[in-house]
Amino acid sequence: MKKQHGSFFVISFFAALVLCLGSGTAGAQNIAWDMVNSTSQNLVSYSTDAPPFSSPADGFQKYTVDGVMSIPWTLVDDTANGIPADELGIIDAATDSREFFGVVDTENGENSGPVNATWVFDISSAVDNVQFHVDLAAMGNFELEHTSPPDPYDTIGDSFVWSYQVDGGSLQPFLFSDVDEDGAQTYTMADGTTRDLDDPLYVNGTIMSNAFQTFSASVPTGSQLTVVLTATADGGSEGYGVRNLMVTASDEPPPAGGGEPIPALSSIGMVSMALLLMAGGIFLFRRLH
Numbered sequence: 001m002k003k004q005h006g007s008f009f010v011i012s013f014f015a016a017l018v019l020c021l022g023s024g025t026a027g028a029q030n031i032a033w034d035m036v037n038s039t040s041q042n043l044v045s046y047s048t049d050a051p052p053f054s055s056p057a058d059g060f061q062k063y064t065v066d067g068v069m070s071i072p073w074t075l076v077d078d079t080a081n082g083i084p085a086d087e088l089g090i091i092d093a094a095t096d097s098r099e100f101f102g103v104v105d106t107e108n109g110e111n112s113g114p115v116n117a118t119w120v121f122d123i124s125s126a127v128d129n130v131q132f133h134v135d136l137a138a139m140g141n142f143e144l145e146h147t148s149p150p151d152p153y154d155t156i157g158d159s160f161v162w163s164y165q166v167d168g169g170s171l172q173p174f175l176f177s178d179v180d181e182d183g184a185q186t187y188t189m190a191d192g193t194t195r196d197l198d199d200p201l202y203v204n205g206t207i208m209s210n211a212f213q214t215f216s217a218s219v220p221t222g223s224q225l226t227v228v229l230t231a232t233a234d235g236g237s238e239g240y241g242v243r244n245l246m247v248t249a250s251d252e253p254p255p256a257g258g259g260e261p262i263p264a265l266s267s268i269g270m271v272s273m274a275l276l277l278m279a280g281g282i283f284l285f286r287r288l289h
Helices: 002-028 267-287
Strands: 030-034 037-042 043-048 057-065 101-103 115-123 131-139 159-164 172-175 177-179 184-188 194-199 199-204 213-218 223-231 237-251
Touching: 030 043, 030 115, 037 237, 043 057, 101 223, 131 159, 131 194, 131 199, 131 223, 172 213, 199 267, 223 237
Parallel strands: none
Antiparallel strands: 030 037, 030 237, 043 115, 057 101, 101 237, 115 223, 131 213, 131 237, 159 172, 159 223, 177 199, 184 194
């Protein structure tokens, strides 16, 4: 009789485990991403229209802190990497080697006017609740655009606009930058020290810092999602960082801190997890008694 009970609970245990894992995977539906722990999935293409910049202080491209590619100093925080007097930085050079996109001083001897970075994702597997997420950070003394009336695609100063289109539809701007020229922001460096700077950057009303923050927007379903960053940056002491572009088809939030996309448990998954724990507990109780 004990043998029959043991077999029953073993079968129940593994059945609940399979159901739990399977339902969990279906719950999150991470469709596509780029620059998430230096990986990409369902990324059809990535490109920029910025010309090569001769100055190592200027940039508009993807980077990794690996010693191979020169990164504009404004983007790199060296305070915990042997240079405690470093005044600016977004990426901790001592610990962070993950891929990111950086923008510094696009108004220079090789370029004048806005530049664009474009990502195209395959989202054909998404049925509904499609969300686009992106992590942004910024540090520096930014300048407000001074065109009249304001035009996010034709600026003098610093401007960062995110837009999307699905299957060749019209381009829809959804993230806009602004600058508080009467304000200030305190930035925390990698070694724990702080820097106070005037004129911080805002994105859709949220003040930015050198720590990445996630911004999200609902997008239509379709076959391909095109996301465009249009930027103008007119100084070498203002840095803008991007990473963890992610498309999901769920009401679940993206992974905290932009970690590797890991499916979250759905309601069925949570029930299955409870059954799994119950089956395991009963099985152990039977074995010990």
